[in-house]
Amino acid sequence: MSNSIAAIILTKNEDKHIARCIRSLEGICDEIFVIDSFSTDRTCEIAEALGAKVYRNPWKNYATQFNYGVYQCPIQSEWIWRIDADEYLDGNIGMAVKKALAECSQEVNGIYVRKRIDFMGRPLLHGGWYPSYHLKVFRRGHGDCENRWMDEHIRIFDGIAITVAEGNQVDDNLNDLTWWTEKHNGYAIREVADMLLMEYGMDAKAEEVQPKFFGTEEQRRRWLKLKYIKAPLFVRPFINFFIRYILKGGFRDGxxxxxxxxxxxxxxxxxxxxxxxELKKRFDFDKERIKTYLIENYKQCANK
Known part of the structure; x- marks a missing residue:
């Protein structure tokens, strides 16, 4: 086994971040594939200058774009590392993962790594955000990204996953708050679709991460999301803030x-x-009309 690694990075106007991301992969990843959604800045130029192979594909959602890289790009490496353009590898995480791949058994098809979020230049170390482990590395042919509109995770089809607890995969976006709020307004639209598909039992459960409180981090997060969906509308944001900021110590991050x-x-x-x-009111809170709307507009991730 070569234990070689290919990174897949999705981009759209990421010239602030792409060089930092790619340089953090040097000496770790043997191949770097950038799947670009027709950037109008210097993202592709920078990526190619740093040795990445750039492919352009129209954006539908994150899962579709990432899986385009998994299945359509000529990846030769044995392993695939999912990393976003505004993320980078910090500390000894890269070498620790390479060591784990060299030593793991054939039944290992996934690697969990530790993720850290930096916001406005400050690492968020409390509020339940850190340490947080995510399945970011998987054996080619044994996994892909589950097809959801939001909160999509890498899934492996067989075998087991192990954890590497050295270093961090850091999420550190350098854009300002105007950009951040505009992006999250877009996220909210996808989140609405995702939550309603789950609420009405229209998500493709058999093909997704299974909700389990005592399971992996993704399974626990999915279980908690199901509980969150069942909480009363407009009350649950207060509950979420109280739990994370007060009970889990988010206030400690200044x-x-x-x-x-x-x-x-x-x-x-x-x-x-x-x-x-707003959406439910538009359809007079008629569940069947809402479900029809979801199928017509979000059927890619709906189980009819």
């Missing part, structure tokens, strides 16, 4: 942590609820 929890933990969640209410 002013940046306060802004993060207000925006991500409360405002964003309230925006999603408002959009859900």
């Amino acid at each position: 002013k940046e942590g306060f802004i993060w929890h207000i925006l991500q933990g409360f405002w964003y969640r309230m925006l999603v609820d408002a959009k859900i209410y």
Whole structure:
């Protein structure tokens, strides 16, 4: 086994981030594939100059775009590493993963790595955000990205996954708050579709991460999301903020942590609820009409 690694990076106007991301992969990944959604800045030029292979594909959603890279790009490496353009490898995570791949048994088809979120230049180390482990590395042919509109995870079809607890895969977006809020408004639309598909039992459960409280991090997060969906509209954003900021100590991350929890933990969640209410009201709270709308507009991730 070669234990070679190919990174897949999705991009759209990421010239602020792409060089940092690719340079963090040097000496770790043998191949780098950038799947670009027709950027109008210097993203592709920078990526190609740093040795990445750039492919362009129209954007539908994250899962579709990532799986285009998995199945349509000429990947030769044995393993695939999922990393976003605004992320980078920090500390000894890269070499620790390579060591784990060299030593793991044939039944290992996935690697969990530790993720850290930096917001406004500050690492978020409390509020349940850190340490957080995500399945980012998987054996080619044994996994892909589950097809969801939001909160999509890597899934492996067989075998087991192990954890590497050294270093961090850091999510550190350098754009300003205007960009951040606009992006999260777009996220909210996808979140509405995802939550309603789950609420009405229209998501493709058999093909997705199975919800389990005592399972993997993804399974636990999916279980908690199902519980969140069942909570009352407009009440659950307050509950989410209280649990993360107060009970889980998010206040310990200073002013940046306060802004993060207000925006991500409360405002964003309230925006999603408002959009859900708006959609349900549009169809007079008629479940069948809402389900028809979801099938017509989001059938790619709906189980009819």
